Amino acid sequence: MDTGGNRNTLAFDVTHRMVLSIAIPMTLGFMTTPLLGITNTAVVGHMGDPEALAGLAIGAMLFDLIMGSFNFLRASTTGLTAQALGRRDAHEQQAVFWRAMVSALGSGLALLLLSPLLILVGLKLMGAEGRIAEATTTYFSIRILAAPAALANYALLGFVLGRGQGRTGLLLQALINGINILLSIYLGLSLDWGVSGVAWGTMAGETAGALAGLFIVMRGFDSAYRPSRTEIFSRSKLAELFALNRDILIRTFVLIGSFAIMTRIGTSFGAITLAANAVLMNFFLLSGYYLDGLANAAEQITGRAIGARYRPAFDRGLRLTALWSFGLAAIISAFFYFAGPTLISGLTSSPEVQAAAETYLPWAAITGLTGALAFLMDGVFIGATWSVDMRNRMLMSFAGYLAMLAVFVPLFGNHGLWLAMNAFLLFRGFFLVVLIKPRAAQTFRAAQ
Numbered sequence: 001m002d003t004g005g006n007r008n009t010l011a012f013d014v015t016h017r018m019v020l021s022i023a024i025p026m027t028l029g030f031m032t033t034p035l036l037g038i039t040n041t042a043v044v045g046h047m048g049d050p051e052a053l054a055g056l057a058i059g060a061m062l063f064d065l066i067m068g069s070f071n072f073l074r075a076s077t078t079g080l081t082a083q084a085l086g087r088r089d090a091h092e093q094q095a096v097f098w099r100a101m102v103s104a105l106g107s108g109l110a111l112l113l114l115s116p117l118l119i120l121v122g123l124k125l126m127g128a129e130g131r132i133a134e135a136t137t138t139y140f141s142i143r144i145l146a147a148p149a150a151l152a153n154y155a156l157l158g159f160v161l162g163r164g165q166g167r168t169g170l171l172l173q174a175l176i177n178g179i180n181i182l183l184s185i186y187l188g189l190s191l192d193w194g195v196s197g198v199a200w201g202t203m204a205g206e207t208a209g210a211l212a213g214l215f216i217v218m219r220g221f222d223s224a225y226r227p228s229r230t231e232i233f234s235r236s237k238l239a240e241l242f243a244l245n246r247d248i249l250i251r252t253f254v255l256i257g258s259f260a261i262m263t264r265i266g267t268s269f270g271a272i273t274l275a276a277n278a279v280l281m282n283f284f285l286l287s288g289y290y291l292d293g294l295a296n297a298a299e300q301i302t303g304r305a306i307g308a309r310y311r312p313a314f315d316r317g318l319r320l321t322a323l324w325s326f327g328l329a330a331i332i333s334a335f336f337y338f339a340g341p342t343l344i345s346g347l348t349s350s351p352e353v354q355a356a357a358e359t360y361l362p363w364a365a366i367t368g369l370t371g372a373l374a375f376l377m378d379g380v381f382i383g384a385t386w387s388v389d390m391r392n393r394m395l396m397s398f399a400g401y402l403a404m405l406a407v408f409v410p411l412f413g414n415h416g417l418w419l420a421m422n423a424f425l426l427f428r429g430f431f432l433v434v435l436i437k438p439r440a441a442q443t444f445r446a447a448q
Helices: 015-045 050-068 072-086 090-126 130-162 166-190 195-219 233-266 271-308 311-347 351-365 367-384 388-411 414-433 438-448
Strands: none
Touching: 015 050, 015 166, 015 195, 015 271, 015 311, 050 090, 050 130, 050 195, 072 090, 072 130, 072 233, 072 271, 072 367, 072 414, 090 195, 130 166, 130 195, 130 271, 130 388, 166 195, 166 271, 195 367, 233 388, 233 414, 271 311, 271 351, 271 367, 271 414, 311 351, 311 367, 311 438, 351 367, 351 414, 367 388, 367 414, 367 438, 388 414
16 A cells, blocks of 8 residues: 555556546447347337237346346456456456356356246246247247356456456447347348347357457466466355355345336336336436446456555545546436436327326436445445445345335325335445445555
């Protein structure tokens, strides 16, 4: 740590340019994801077969739910790689990468073996029958073949983000989704393969992205720092990785559960209110894409600062990412509030749904502001690998969310539901930010 006399040889400067060099490319990369979903829906929608479109929607949702549960592969790899980078430990960087890849490929193969059971359970849970179930099975059975490649892409993205290579992350995201979009259109429409064409396009995109990512990453490896098999499979290192992944997985399940509960309660308010909530959730999801880019910057800078044992970089990184996060969140919230009615009319043609959505629009518009600190703190705690705190505080936030639902939904209906969701976002950010000073002091003191 820099004491003012002997400068830390691992010290580095945190600048606005550094923050944005990670945040902007990753935000652009994340924005290709909804474009992909729109394209796939349009391709199958042009078939004029509502059962096929419903089957695609269910299959995509099931796959995204399963794969989203493995996001810990990306998060843990980013934090551990950034810390190794901060220590300038090229040897450990390679070891982290290979541990992540082994975990990703092993998990992907396990999903392949379990795929018949997964699709069976998924169809029963969603109540899909007949031609809808047939379309869902076709889509899922093809797309699951890309599970090892898809999870490998999580590890690859985590590694390049940990090294602060935002442009490489954008390149990989654009390659995966670009190939997916082009092949889905060609196979699904031009060759008239329909749902199976969309699925094969997705598989090809994931596979091409994994191969390209492996080539890019391995080309940058120096053979002088290649870890041995014993080092890669070190029991202590694998235990550390397992604990980190376990905590992030629990946090992810709780987060998914919170949105599922919101949807379930919204169902009780009728089809119009449920549809209005679905429209408004797009505003929150779009805000999340922007804020996730800054959270990625916080992950990398935080992890690197801890690896370098350099507290000034940690503090300045926190200030700059907070500045950009709240500034951007304010702009996004204002935009959705004032442009909301126009956006809503573009998302639904139903006058009843439009009116309901405009009634609850202010709640959705402010989710960028209420969620800014939560996204940022997730980035900081992932980069610092303070996963136990992140897990425990998420559980505390979820308990607060359930209490808010119990009190305010009976009193205010759907307004109470949106109030509870915004409170949940605030809880997540506040419960973590109060730990920053003591955890940072403990971490940097232990590193001296």
